[in-house]
Amino acid sequence: MFFIPGFVIAALTFPGVIIHEAGHLFFCRLFKLQVFDVCFFRFGNPAGYVVHQEIQDFRAQFFVSMGPFFANTLLCAIFCTTAFLPVWELKVFDPLAYFFYWLGLSIGMHAFPSTVDLSHLWAQAPGLARKGNVLAIVSLPIAALLVVLNYGRVIWADLGYGLAVGVFAPIAIFRALALIGI
């Protein structure tokens, strides 16, 4: 395992940071939450943040915490899918395809919610899950996995996640399309 300073990683993958924070802001606005401060990108830790009011409603908490995870993952899958074939399978040297793949990968790398986001979710989810809240039940395993993966960032779990989405999503999509004859 090799060490690369966080600001270098953030600089190389800045689109993902901006999209992640934009996702937080979008869901804050959607649920009409008070936003105190927003930083879309900076050379520091964290590379971006959205400071918002304390959230009482679990649905709002879920989407504010997890929304960027789903949005970044989706965008990563789309961009990587468009560039996957020339980059990985067909081995065509196409700079534009490599640009799109970098964009997808950098977005996917910043999909993980922060430990602060997850801790808020984790604090509310078990109690609500016991009461039968479907969203809380669904969020528990996802949040648990993401907590583990978040700690795995020191061993490049975020890059691993981006690559996994950027490789397995296109393979699954293309194979499914080929099987159904499209």
Place this chain on the structure above:
Amino acid sequence: MSQAICSRCGQDFPIKSLFDLNGVTYCEACVQTASKEAREQGHPASYIPLINKSICARCNAYIGTSPDNAQIGTLRFCAACAPLVKDWDYPQWLKLSLAALLLLLVASLAHGRKYFQAGREMYIGEHLVKQGRYASALLHLQETLRIAPASDKAALLAAKAALLSGDVASASKALQDHNGGRFENADKPEFREVDSLWNRATGALTKANQAEKLEEQDGKEVEAARLMHEAASAYPEMSALAFAAESYEEGVAFLKHDYDAFLAIAEKQWKQQNLPGTAAAVASALACKYAVTADIAYRQRSEEMLEKARQLAQGNVDALKGLDEFEERIHYRLQSRTIIGKQEYDRKFRSVKAGK
């Protein structure tokens, strides 16, 4: 005013020790109970020091009791921060960036279209290879290689499909067009599989070439047939080798003067493939039968087959050239009722060696 009353217990406390919960003032002891009750009733349960209400919750500026301040939820903000907190707008550059991202998304989809086509063909080809439908797979994989000849996967799949459908030429093209036959990793099982198939196929073709040369020599028919059978066994995917091996049995039968066997094989091959060569072979076998039986029916049929061979050879320069040479010998056999091989015929009647 440095004192205020707790709304629950009614006692006086210094302001700096009091809290605000949903706009109501509590002392430190009562606010915890009130917060718990609020939570149970589904109301906001967070409370702040009362003194914080005199500073902006966002920028910490002193706001005192100024009428310009705004209360949003449980917090107070200065006139500058209040609208921002209430409705934090997306910055202009972010809106433009997100619009650019959407455009990039569309551009990436448009750009990837030709690769989608190539990829689709490759996955269909791969699927067909797994099903053992090699000839169909090859067509799809060749389409992929047209766009991406450097793809290891597509080249190896195409070579595999071609080799397993007996098409060595297409396999050779797929491999040679891929960086002159060089691959990234020669230890990959896919490469090893194709390498093994390639060696088997080329080994068989080498034997077939040797058999072809021997077959042109009188008296070597048995060895030629043996070699061609070995080639056909080594590479059964190429049906032409098995067909050639069978046709070489005609030469063996001719050598053994077993003209019934010669005719049986020739007629079988003619039924399988209506070609100038198979028609000529039947004519040759019938001419042999005429030579040994003097049955005019054999002669008539032999001449008919020669005519069919000529019709089938129309437009094919090589076939016509071969037939010209062949017809001459068959006519000699029919006229003289003498059965001799090509080399003996050449020695007797041709000053220069003609091709077979």
